[in-house]
Every structure is written in C-alpha cells, then in structure tokens.
Amino acid sequence: MEVLIAGHSFSKFSFPLTKISIQAILFAHFVHIHMEKDAQKTQQNSYYYRLAFRIAADFGITLAAPAVLAAFLGQWLDKKWGTDPWLLFVCLVAAFTLTAIFVVRKAKVYGKLYQDGPK
Numbered sequence: 001m002e003v004l005i006a007g008h009s010f011s012k013f014s015f016p017l018t019k020i021s022i023q024a025i026l027f028a029h030f031v032h033i034h035m036e037k038d039a040q041k042t043q044q045n046s047y048y049y050r051l052a053f054r055i056a057a058d059f060g061i062t063l064a065a066p067a068v069l070a071a072f073l074g075q076w077l078d079k080k081w082g083t084d085p086w087l088l089f090v091c092l093v094a095a096f097t098l099t100a101i102f103v104v105r106k107a108k109v110y111g112k113l114y115q116d117g118p119k
Helices: 019-081 086-116
Strands: 002-005 008-011
Touching: 019 086
Parallel strands: none
Antiparallel strands: 002 008
C-alpha cells in the first residue's frame, strides 16, 4: 500500500506511518514552503535596499556636484574679470536649473525600476 503525503510517496514497507510520523512529514513540508517564501521575500527586500542606496548615492552626487563646481567656477570667473558676485550667481542659477532637470529625469528612471521590481 502506498500513501501520498504532500507530493511524496511512502510505502508501507519503508517505515510504519504513525500519526506522529505523518504530522512530522507535513510539518517539514510546510516549513520548507515557508522557508522558500521567506527566501523570496529576502531577495525582494535586498533588491529594494540596494535600489534605495543607489538612489541616495546618485541623488547626493547629482545635487552636490553641480553646485560645488558652479561655486568654484563662478568665483574664479569673478576674480578673473572683476565682476565680484554676479558670475557666481549666474553659475549657481545655471547649476540649480541643470540639477532640477537631472533630478526629474533620474526620478523617472528610478520610479520605473521601483515599479518593475526584482526580476
């Protein structure tokens, strides 16, 4: 006589199927299923954590670099041509405008990555 439990076939001759052994087999099967689900959740969480750190690093550089470069460039040009604060302001406004454009573009890209999720 063969018994089918949770997709596994057991015969009467392999070992006696008692109530406790059947419960142990079912418990092991359900633990295995939950472990697989937990592994999938961990993979998904790992993807989103990596994406979050990538976004933070990318946006940090995108916000800081143009402003710092514009400040140095504006000060250098002001010293060179004697237009003390004006070229600094022009460079900073240009940097902030470009930063806003870059942030919007990157936000769209990262929004799509977030919506698509892990593959």
